Amino acid sequence: MSARSFGSVFMVASCAGAALGCYLVSLRVASERAALESVETKIVMAQRDLRMLQTEIGTRGRLSQLERWNAGAFSLSAPNANQILEGGFQLAQLIQPEKQVDFQAPVVLAAAPAPEHESPLSQPNNEQTAAPAIGSGALLHEASLKTETREVPARTADQPRTAGMKSADKPATAAKPAPNKSADRPGLAAAQSELQHQKKSVDKPALGHGKPMTKPVEVAKTDPLAPLPAKHGKTKDSPTGR
Amino acid sequence: MNAPQPALVAPRPERLRLVGQRRQMLAVMHQRLMFGMLVYAGLIALIALRILYLAAFGDHAGRKEELTSFVPERGDILDRDGQPLARTIDAWSIAVHPGKVIGDKLALAERLAALMPEKTTEQYFALLRSDKTFFYLKRRAPPELVEAVNAIGEPGLAIEREPDRLYPQTSLAAHVLGFTNIDGRGGAGVERAFDDYLSDPETRGQPLVLSISSKIQQALEAELGDAMRHFSAIGAAGVIMDVHTGEVLAMTSLPDFNPNAPGQATPDQMFNRATLGVFELGSTFKPFTLAMAMDSGVVSGPGQIYNCPDVLPAYGHLVHDTHPFGRQCTVAEIMMESSNIGMAQMADQLGTARQKAWLKKMGFLDTVETELKERGHPLTPGSRWGPFETMTIGFGQGIAVAPLQLAMGYATLFDNGIYHPPTIRKIGPGHPIPPGRRVFSADTSYRMRSLLRLVVVKGTGRKADAPGYRLGGKTGTAQKVINGRYSNTINITSFAGVFPMDDPRYVIVVMLDEPKATKETYGFTTAGWNVAPVVSRTVSRIAPMLGVAPDMHREPNMSEVLPFVQEHKAEKSKD
Numbered sequence: 001m002s003a004r005s006f007g008s009v010f011m012v013a014s015c016a017g018a019a020l021g022c023y024l025v026s027l028r029v030a031s032e033r034a035a036l037e038s039v040e041t042k043i044v045m046a047q048r049d050l051r052m053l054q055t056e057i058g059t060r061g062r063l064s065q066l067e068r069w070n071a072g073a074f075s076l077s078a079p080n081a082n083q084i085l086e087g088g089f090q091l092a093q094l095i096q097p098e099k100q101v102d103f104q105a106p107v108v109l110a111a112a113p114a115p116e117h118e119s120p121l122s123q124p125n126n127e128q129t130a131a132p133a134i135g136s137g138a139l140l141h142e143a144s145l146k147t148e149t150r151e152v153p154a155r156t157a158d159q160p161r162t163a164g165m166k167s168a169d170k171p172a173t174a175a176k177p178a179p180n181k182s183a184d185r186p187g188l189a190a191a192q193s194e195l196q197h198q199k200k201s202v203d204k205p206a207l208g209h210g211k212p213m214t215k216p217v218e219v220a221k222t223d224p225l226a227p228l229p230a231k232h233g234k235t236k237d238s239p240t241g242r
Numbered sequence: 243m244n245a246p247q248p249a250l251v252a253p254r255p256e257r258l259r260l261v262g263q264r265r266q267m268l269a270v271m272h273q274r275l276m277f278g279m280l281v282y283a284g285l286i287a288l289i290a291l292r293i294l295y296l297a298a299f300g301d302h303a304g305r306k307e308e309l310t311s312f313v314p315e316r317g318d319i320l321d322r323d324g325q326p327l328a329r330t331i332d333a334w335s336i337a338v339h340p341g342k343v344i345g346d347k348l349a350l351a352e353r354l355a356a357l358m359p360e361k362t363t364e365q366y367f368a369l370l371r372s373d374k375t376f377f378y379l380k381r382r383a384p385p386e387l388v389e390a391v392n393a394i395g396e397p398g399l400a401i402e403r404e405p406d407r408l409y410p411q412t413s414l415a416a417h418v419l420g421f422t423n424i425d426g427r428g429g430a431g432v433e434r435a436f437d438d439y440l441s442d443p444e445t446r447g448q449p450l451v452l453s454i455s456s457k458i459q460q461a462l463e464a465e466l467g468d469a470m471r472h473f474s475a476i477g478a479a480g481v482i483m484d485v486h487t488g489e490v491l492a493m494t495s496l497p498d499f500n501p502n503a504p505g506q507a508t509p510d511q512m513f514n515r516a517t518l519g520v521f522e523l524g525s526t527f528k529p530f531t532l533a534m535a536m537d538s539g540v541v542s543g544p545g546q547i548y549n550c551p552d553v554l555p556a557y558g559h560l561v562h563d564t565h566p567f568g569r570q571c572t573v574a575e576i577m578m579e580s581s582n583i584g585m586a587q588m589a590d591q592l593g594t595a596r597q598k599a600w601l602k603k604m605g606f607l608d609t610v611e612t613e614l615k616e617r618g619h620p621l622t623p624g625s626r627w628g629p630f631e632t633m634t635i636g637f638g639q640g641i642a643v644a645p646l647q648l649a650m651g652y653a654t655l656f657d658n659g660i661y662h663p664p665t666i667r668k669i670g671p672g673h674p675i676p677p678g679r680r681v682f683s684a685d686t687s688y689r690m691r692s693l694l695r696l697v698v699v700k701g702t703g704r705k706a707d708a709p710g711y712r713l714g715g716k717t718g719t720a721q722k723v724i725n726g727r728y729s730n731t732i733n734i735t736s737f738a739g740v741f742p743m744d745d746p747r748y749v750i751v752v753m754l755d756e757p758k759a760t761k762e763t764y765g766f767t768t769a770g771w772n773v774a775p776v777v778s779r780t781v782s783r784i785a786p787m788l789g790v791a792p793d794m795h796r797e798p799n800m801s802e803v804l805p806f807v808q809e810h811k812a813e814k815s816k817d
Contacts, residue, residue: 023294044312055329059410063460078461078783081710081792 315405316426317439317446319419321456322491322668326410326449328419328433328501333382333406336391336399340370340377343398347371350396354379357390382406407433409501415459417495417514418452418614418666421504429504430512432666435613451668453489458482461783462492466752469776470496473757473767479515481649481751482784485740487669488653488662488676490612491748491788493517493646518616520642521753524720525580525702525769526738527638527648529690531589532577533655534600537686540591544574544693545806554583557630561586564768572806577693578701580717582637589636590629597632601641603681604654604661610647611663618644638718639728645736649751652738656691656746658684691798695743699800700807706737706774708781710792715739715750715777717769722756732756735769737777742790743798752776 070076085091319328343350351366358380361369369377380387381404392401407422420431427441428434432452439445462480470478478496483489495515499507513519535541550567553560563583567575576584589597601607601622609619621642623631634640643651646664654661659682667673694714697703702717718736721728736753740746752773763771785792 026294047312051329052331055326055331055408055410058326059408059412062411063414063456064412064464067460067464079786081708081782081794084710084786084792086791 313443313447315446316407316422316441318449319432319440320449320451321415321454321459322452322489323455323457324451325456327415327452327454327456329408329410330405331408332403334385334388335381335402335404336379336383336388337376337402338370338379339375339398339400340372341375341398343370343396345396345398350394350398353394354391357387376400407502411456412502413498413500414456414463415454415492415494416498416501417516417616418454418490418493419501421501423504430616431514431614435615435666451670451672452666453484453491453668454493454666455491455787457787458784459492459494461787462750462752462780463494463496463498465776465780465783466494467496469754469757469772473754473760473763473772475754475757475772477510477515477519477755479519479645479751479753479755480780481516481646481749482780483649483653483664483749483751485653485657485746485749486662488650488664488678489669490646490649490664490666493666495519514614514616515645515753515755517610517612517614517644517646518618520618520621520644521734521736521755522639522642522720522723523645523648523734523736523738523753524638524718525582526716526718526736526751527635527641528577528580528585528718529655529694529716529738530600530604530651531585531592531597531636532573532693533682533686533690534597535588535592536689537682538592538596538600541573541588543689544572544577544803546573547571548573548576548584548587550576550581550583554586556586556590556633557628559630561633571808574693574696574803574806575808577716578696578807580697580702585637586633589633592632592636594627594629594632597635598627601635604651605663606641606643606647606651610644610650612646613666620644620647639720645751645753648736648738649749652740652749652751654681655687656740656749657687659687689802691743691746692800692802694740695798695800696803696807698739702768702770703737703739703774705770706739706777706781708741708778708785710794711781711785711790712742712744712793712796712798713739713777713781714741714743714798717774719768731767733767733769735767735773737769737773739777739781741781741785742793742796744796747790748785748788750777750781752780 085094314330316330318326318330321327340347347370348363348367351363351370354366355361355363379391379399383391388401391399405426407426409416409419409421416431418431420433420435421429422433423429428437432450433440436450439450462482466478466480469475478494480492480494481490482492484491493516495513497511499511504512515521532541536543547570550563550569550571552566552568553562555561561583563581565579566583567579567581571579571581571584573584573588575581576588592600598607605611606620607622609617623635623640631640650661650664653664657678659680660678661681662678663676665673665676669675691714694716695712696714697716698707698714703715706715706717707713715738718738720734720736721730722732722734723729724732734753734755735757736751738749738751740749754773754776757767757772759765759767
C-alpha cells in the first residue's frame with residue numbers, strides 16, 4: 001500500500017531529477033559555448049590588432065621610404081646582370097683556392113726550401129767546372145757512346161761513361177768493352193775516325209764538329225757497328241747545322 | 243438530531259431549489275477554477291519551456307555577435323604578392339556638439355586653439371557659439387591629440403572612431419588605386435571601378451587582388467621620376483605588362499598625388515596619363531606597320547629593299563628623315579634607323595583600308611579596354627584619313643593612343659600575335675585569363691623579335707639595352723602639336739620594349755612628355771637619349787624580380803636580320 005501510494009511521488013521525483021540532469025547538461029554546454037565564443041572574440045581582436053600593427057609597419061616601411069634610404073643613406077643599387085649567378089657551380093667557379101701558410105709545421109717549411117734553393121746555385125758551379133769536360137760533349141755523343149764503349153780505349157771511356165750513364169741505354173755494356181780494348185788502336189782509330197768523319201761530316205751536326213780533339217776517336221769506332229741508323233735519324237734533322 | 247429522519251419530511255421546495263442551484267454554482271465554479279488553473283499552468287509551462295529552450299539553444303547575455311567575424315568597412319586592396327595597397331582602419335575623429343557644452347566656451351576655444359592651431363581662438367569661439375548642432379574639429383586625429391582633447395573633460399566634445407581609408411604606400415600606384423571621398427565611396431581608379439565589390443558586405447571580406455606588383459611599380463616610378471626631374475619633363479607615364487596574360491604589373495603616371503589626401507592634388511596630378519591621356523607616340527608605332535605589312539604579304543622579310551632618298555615627296559607633302567639614308571636600304575635598316583621614308587612607303591603599299599582594318603583588329607580605334615573608368619579614346623584622322631595620313635600613321639604621327647594601349651599592342655605582337663585585353667586584376671582562380679583573339683600570325687610575331695632586338699643592339703635604342711636581359715624595342719620621338727602645328731623642339735619621347743626577346747614575357751612602355759635637352763644628351767631631346775636609359779635601368783632592376791635570369795650568351799635569332807644591315811661607322815643615336 002505504501003509503495004502504491006508513494007508511486008506517484010517517486011514518479012515526480014524521478015522526472016524532476018531527469019529534467020534537472022538535462023538542464024545541467026545544457027547549462028554546461030552553454031557555458032562551454034560561451035567560453036569558446038570569448039576565445040573567438042579574443043582571436044578576432046588579436047587579428048584586428050595584428051592588422052593594425054601590420055598596417056603601421058607597412059606604412060612606416062613603405063617602398064618609397066626604403067628607396068630613399070637605399071639611395072641616400074646606404075648607397076645601394078640593384079645588382080648588375082653579371083652579379084647574378086645561376087647556381088652553386090657558377091659561384092664555386094669564382095673562388096680561387098688560396099695558398100695557405102701552414103703554421104702547424106714550421107720546421108718542415110724551414111727545411112724544405114733549403115735544398116731546393118741550394119741546388120740551382122750549385123748547378124751553375126758544377127757546370128762551370130764540368131762544362132769544358134762534359135758539358136756540351138756529353139750531349140753530342142750520346143748516340144755514339146754506346147758503340148764506343150765496346151771498342152774505344154779506356155782513356156776516352158771516362159767521358160763516354162758518364163754520358164752513357166746519362167743516356168742510360170746500356171750502362172753494363174759500356175763498362176765491358178773499355179778494359180778489353182788495348183791502346184794499340186789509337187793510330188788506326190784516329191785515321192779511321194778521320195775518314196769516317198770526313199764521310200759523315202756532311203750529315204753530322206755542327207756540334208759534333210766542334211770537338212775535334214777528343215771526339216774523333218770515339219766516333220770512329222761507331223761506324224762498323226749497329227747504331228748507324230740511329231745516327232742517320234739524327235743527321236737528317238739537322239743538315240743545316242753547319 | 244433531525245438528521246436521522248430525513249425521509250419523514252419532504253424538503254421544502256425552495257430548499258431543494260437551493261441545493262440544485264448550489265450544485266450548479268459549484269460546477270460552474272469548478273469549471274472556472276479549472277480553466278484558470280489551466281491558463282496559469284499553460285503560462286508556467288510556456289515560460290518553463292522557453293527557459294528550457296533558452297538554456298539549451300539560446301544565447302547568453304554577454305555574446306558579441308558582430309565580433310565573431312571580422313569584416314572591414316570597405317574591402318582591402320592587395321597587390322599580386324599580397325602586400326596591402328589600400329586598407330580601412332579605425333581612425334579617431336574629434337567633433338563637438340555646441341549645444342551640449344556646459345563649460346566656459348571661451349576657455350574651451352582657447353584650449354582647442356592651443357591643441358589644434360589650424361584655427362584661431364576666435365574661430366573656435368565663433369563655431370562654439372554658432373547654431374550648428376554638430377561639427378568636426380578634426381578627422382583622422384593622431385592618438386596624442388585625442389588623449390589631450392579627452393583630458394579637457396568637456397561633455398560637449400565627441401571623440402569617436404570612424405573607418406578611414408589608408409594607403410600605406412602613399413603615392414605608389416596612386417592612379418591605379420584612385421582614392422575615396424569623404425563618404426567612403428571610390429573617387430577614381432580601382433576604388434571607383436570596383437566600388438560595389440569593395441563596399442558590398444557580401445564581398446568586402448575578401449580583399450581585391452590586383453595584378454600590380456608593388457616592387458615593380460616602385461622601380462618604375464623611381465626611375466621614371468628621376469628621368470622626369472632630370473630632363474624637366476612636364477609629365478611621364480609608364481606601363482609594364484605581362485605579354486601572355488595581359489596583366490598590368492605596373493602602371494604609373496607622373497606627376498602623381500597622395501591618395502591619403504586627395505583634396506590637395508591638382509587636376510594635373512590627378513590626370514592619368516597612362517590610360518586617359520592619348521598621345522601621338524611616334525616611331526614606337528613602326529613595328530606595327532611593319533608587322534601589318536609582313537602579315538599582309540606586302541613585305542616579304544627583313545631583306546626587302548626600299549628606295550630611301552633624302553626626302554620623299556608624297557601626295558603634296560614631303561616626308562623627312564632625321565638621318566636620311568640617301569640610298570637603297572633594307573627593311574631591317576629602316577627599322578634599325580627608324581626611317582620615316584621607308585615606313586611611309588610600306589604603309590602606302592599597305593593602303594588605307596587594310597591599315598584601318600588592322601588597327602581596328604588591334605584595338606587602336608576603340609577606347610582602351612581596361613577595368614579602370616579613366617579611359618581615353620584614341621584620336622585618328624577620322625574622315626580625313628587619306629593616303630598621306632596612312633603614311634604618317636605608318637610612322638606614328640597622326641594617331642594618338644594611350645600608353646596602355648601601346649603596351650597592349652606590343653603584348654599582342656609578341657604573344658605570338660594573340661590579343662588579350664589588359665587587366666588590372668591578378669589572373670588566378672577567381673579571375674581566369676579571358677579568351678584571346680588572334681591578330682598577327684605567329685610567324686610574323688617571331689620575325690619581329692630579331693628586328694626589334696636589332697634596334698637595341700645596333701640602332702636608335704642602344705642606350706636602352708640592359709645587358710643580359712635581351713631587351714628589344716623601339717624608340718619613338720613624336721613632335722608635339724603646339725597651337726595647331728607640330729613643334730620642332732617640343733617632343734613626346736617614348737620607348738616600347740619587350741624582354742627577354744628570345745622568349746618574350748614582359749613589355750615595358752615608358753613615355754616622357756616634353757623632356758628638355760641636357761648637357762649629357764648633347765642637346766638632343768630624342769627618345770634614344772632620355773627614355774631609353776630609363777628602360778635600361780628599370781629592366782635591369784625588375785628583370786631579376788620577374789624571374790628573368792640574365793644570360794650574356796642568349797640572343798634571338800639575329801642571323802635573320804644581320805645580313806641585311808650595311809655596316810658603317812658608329813652613329814649618334816637618333817630617331
